Amino acid sequence: MRLLITGAGGQLGRTLQRQAAPHFEVTATTREQLDIGDAEAVQAVFRATRPALVINAAAYTAVDRAESEPELAQRVNADGAAHMAREAARTGARLLHVSTDFVFDGQACAPYPPDASTRPLGVYGRSKRDGEQAVMQHAPEQATILRTAWVYGPGGHNFVRTMLRLLAEKPALSVVSDQIGTPTHTEGLAAALLALGGIDASRGCILHWTDSGVASWYDLAMATRTLAARRWPKRPLAEITPIPTRDWPTPAHRPPYSVLDTAATRELVGTPPHWQVRLERALLHDAAEEWLPEAAIG
Numbered sequence: 001m002r003l004l005i006t007g008a009g010g011q012l013g014r015t016l017q018r019q020a021a022p023h024f025e026v027t028a029t030t031r032e033q034l035d036i037g038d039a040e041a042v043q044a045v046f047r048a049t050r051p052a053l054v055i056n057a058a059a060y061t062a063v064d065r066a067e068s069e070p071e072l073a074q075r076v077n078a079d080g081a082a083h084m085a086r087e088a089a090r091t092g093a094r095l096l097h098v099s100t101d102f103v104f105d106g107q108a109c110a111p112y113p114p115d116a117s118t119r120p121l122g123v124y125g126r127s128k129r130d131g132e133q134a135v136m137q138h139a140p141e142q143a144t145i146l147r148t149a150w151v152y153g154p155g156g157h158n159f160v161r162t163m164l165r166l167l168a169e170k171p172a173l174s175v176v177s178d179q180i181g182t183p184t185h186t187e188g189l190a191a192a193l194l195a196l197g198g199i200d201a202s203r204g205c206i207l208h209w210t211d212s213g214v215a216s217w218y219d220l221a222m223a224t225r226t227l228a229a230r231r232w233p234k235r236p237l238a239e240i241t242p243i244p245t246r247d248w249p250t251p252a253h254r255p256p257y258s259v260l261d262t263a264a265t266r267e268l269v270g271t272p273p274h275w276q277v278r279l280e281r282a283l284l285h286d287a288a289e290e291w292l293p294e295a296a297i298g
């Protein structure tokens with residue numbers, strides 16, 4: 001089966017390529033190879049590759065920068081999603097589109113089901129919400145939207161890698177402890193997407209996927225520190241202090257609680273490991289050089 005993966009240079013895109021390679025005829029496009037904000041370029045790639053399955057892992061993901069670049073965020077996350085959906089509908093290709101917990105305002109106190117009302121707090125979340133609406137408008141028969149959260153994987157720009165670097169560089173760190181979500185490794189997310197591509201019951205659905213459990217950013221930082229101490233016992237590591245969001249102001253507001261209810265997706269593709277189990281596997285068993293700059297490995 002011919003599979004097109006966009007955003008192939010990103011952390012999810014890279015994991016998807018590796019997992020799909022043995023099973024699909026894969027075309028994987030980086031931003032340089034396909035700008036999804038360019039409708040004609042999207043059309044040309046569909047024409048050239050004639051995919052049966054498409055996974056849109058391309059996105060503008062710089063949450064804070066988006067506040068000062070709203071047009072760019074909208075062009076990629078909303079217009080780009082619309083272009084992909086139009087082409088999927090025109091060619092009959094199955095489309096898996098990835099979205100985010102940032103479509104919610106974080107005021108809930110129980111996990112968000114997929115049909116909960118969206119109310120994004122910032123530019124990034126609004127652009128992703130608009131992308132979801134465009135996908136369901138243009139390709140209701142072909143598309144599945146999979147929302148996820150707190151994504152990390154080896155080689156990507158993500159919180160875990162940033163923590164590993166800062167733990168080695170700084171004597172002390174402060175990390176926000178009043179934002180709650182679920183850390184999600186790209187490995188399980190990519191596997192869920194590829195599985196959903198073969199499940200017709202997910203057509204036209206919005207679904208949620210994260211690893212299991214809940215955490216604050218402080219919890220994730222501490223778990224990362226504990227595992228780093230086990231893997232690199234001789235390296236001095238920064239102490240970590242929990243702080244409230246008000247002491248760490250950022251250009252974009254973030255949802256304080258964005259745990260996603262993943263029950264419907266688990267029914268279809270199985271239950272993911274707890275985030276702590278997944279993180280331990282990643283930091284203790286994945287190749288060290290995928291997590292750390294060479295200079296920091298000691």
Ligand SMILES: NC(=O)c1ccc[n+]([C@@H]2O[C@H](COP(=O)([O-])OP(=O)(O)OC[C@H]3O[C@@H](n4cnc5c(N)ncnc54)[C@H](OP(=O)(O)O)[C@@H]3O)[C@@H](O)[C@H]2O)c1
Nearest residue numbers: 007009010011012031035036058059061100148149150151
């Ligand atoms: N990261 C998270 O914590 C998180 C949480 C929830 C949901 N998600 C969603 O998960 C999906 C995958 O995210 P990720 O973590 O893999 O993000 P990522 O590492 O930032 O990857 C996104 C990729 O899309 C590319 N891209 C940007 N603009 C593009 C354009 N106009 N055309 C084509 N490609 C473009 C980026 O290229 P450049 O790097 O060259 O710009 C990057 O390679 C996204 O839909 C994201 O919204 C992510």
